[in-house]
Amino acid sequence: MTEELTSxxxxxxGVPASGKTTFAHDLARELRWTFLDLDTLTNPLFEHMxxxxxxxxxxxxxxxxxxxxxxxxxxxxxxxxxxxxxxxSVIVVAPFTSERTFPEAWDRLIERLAIPAGRVxxxxxxxxxxxxxxxxxxxxxxxxxxxxxxxxxxxxxxxTCAPGVEHIRIDGLLAPRQQIEHFLQDFGxxxxxx
Numbered sequence: 338m339t340e341e342l343t344s345x346x347x348x349x350x351g352v353p354a355s356g357k358t359t360f361a362h363d364l365a366r367e368l369r370w371t372f373l374d375l376d377t378l379t380n381p382l383f384e385h386m387x388x389x390x391x392x393x394x395x396x397x398x399x400x401x402x403x404x405x406x407x408x409x410x411x412x413x414x415x416x417x418x419x420x421x422x423x424x425x426s427v428i429v430v431a432p433f434t435s436e437r438t439f440p441e442a443w444d445r446l447i448e449r450l451a452i453p454a455g456r457v458x459x460x461x462x463x464x465x466x467x468x469x470x471x472x473x474x475x476x477x478x479x480x481x482x483x484x485x486x487x488x489x490x491x492x493x494x495x496x497t498c499a500p501g502v503e504h505i506r507i508d509g510l511l512a513p514r515q516q517i518e519h520f521l522q523d524f525g526x527x528x529x530x531x
Contacts, residue, residue: 344421346450347524350433351462352496354472354481356509360462360516361430367517368428371420375431378416379409414449421452437461437500460520461500464509466492 347364351357358374365372413431420427435442437459447454464472470488473481484491499506505523507516 344424345426345456347428347458347460348433349428349430349460350437352469354469355462355464357430357462359513360507361428363513363517365428370426370428373417373427373429375409375413379412418450421450434496440502443502459500459502459504460507461504462507462509466497
């Protein structure tokens, strides 16, 4: 099927409150691609189960025993794969801490999506930690309360560092329209030729 050969995925990553969801919404609207968000797909069930204070700790190895967070990502990956198989290009948003940090984890993500590596693109929302904390305080979400109390644990250097795989950096301090314009300029250069 030629549609499967042309569908692409933009993986938008970054720490919570970095601005990745707003950027991904705007980008999906601009490109008219399907938008998939880890929180939208899984938070209602996650919160019903009682939730937990999640700190993404990057790891190169696949989990031996799946955590709730691993299962949440499985839901996201499976939904993304189904859309790609239908020929829908997608914008996928989640922290993706391990996937952006370790090439081995990134390779596993690409394998799970079942499209060529050249059609999976990483966009990293780079927002300074102090701005992330300010945004969490302003939005006042219950899920952020523990993180705001202990920002050093939540925003450790291994979580806030630049990706260890090829990516397009998005400046989290730019206005949303500027973020989209800068990204599209970089993305246009990197898109695979059909």
